[in-house]
Amino acid sequence: MEDLLRCVQGDITGMEVDAIVNAANNSLLGGGGVDGAIHQAAGPGLLAACRLLGGCPTGEARLTDGYLLPARYVIHTVGPVWQGGGEGEPELLAACYRNSLELAVSRGVASIAFPAISCGVYGYPLEAACILAVGELRAWLSGRPHGLREVRLVAFDARALDAYRRAIEA
Numbered sequence: 204m205e206d207l208l209r210c211v212q213g214d215i216t217g218m219e220v221d222a223i224v225n226a227a228n229n230s231l232l233g234g235g236g237v238d239g240a241i242h243q244a245a246g247p248g249l250l251a252a253c254r255l256l257g258g259c260p261t262g263e264a265r266l267t268d269g270y271l272l273p274a275r276y277v278i279h280t281v282g283p284v285w286q287g288g289g290e291g292e293p294e295l296l297a298a299c300y301r302n303s304l305e306l307a308v309s310r311g312v313a314s315i316a317f318p319a320i321s322c323g324v325y326g327y328p329l330e331a332a333c334i335l336a337v338g339e340l341r342a343w344l345s346g347r348p349h350g351l352r353e354v355r356l357v358a359f360d361a362r363a364l365d366a367y368r369r370a371i372e373a
């Protein structure tokens with residue numbers, strides 16, 4: 204299978220892909236980090252749409268339009284808060300990637316960009332999260348027809364880019 208995975212460094216809000224993934228919280232009412240950046244770039248329409256969704260359980264994903272973003276859709280997913288690794292965090296993080304892809308493909312998305320879900324405020328160890336993300340994405344992509352042409356892993360800094368590169372090249 205030609206590897207659809209790419210890692211890049213940059214700000215996910217400016218990326219010209221069909222869908223960007225937001226590392227949200229259970230309320231879906233915005234926050235800091237990438238969540239704050241996406242809401243700021245998308246404008247108030249995004250929050251208005253999120254209010255109607257009634258929140259999102261950890262590990263699940265919800266889709267909205269992208270409003271003022273270049274991306275057509277935002278897929279909001281809620282990663283686990285790192286509590287040491289024994290509270291089902293890996294399984295929940297894997298579910299974020301799987302559920303986001305399922306939702307994207309159900310809307311005919313051909314290109315999608317992910318931030319490093321849970322690796323900021325939620326404290327998930329970066330290297331472990333990148334290895335998990337690459338493994339989970341590759342497993343899902345090889346398991347069924349999907350129509351995706353590009354899956355972009357977005358690093359916000361050089362350390363994250365290096366972690367993604369090592370996970371992809373391993």
Ligand code: APR
Pocket residue numbers: 213214215216226227228233234235236237238239240282318319320321322323324325326357358359360363
């Ligand atoms: N573009 C791409 N990546 C970004 C951007 C951006 N503009 N801003 C931050 N990041 C990166 C961070 O460097 C980190 O690697 O996104 C990753 C996820 O970090 P957070 O945004 O803190 O998300 P998370 O750790 O999942 O915590 C979620 O933070 O912002 C709140 O409302 C959010 O409560 C939720 C919590």
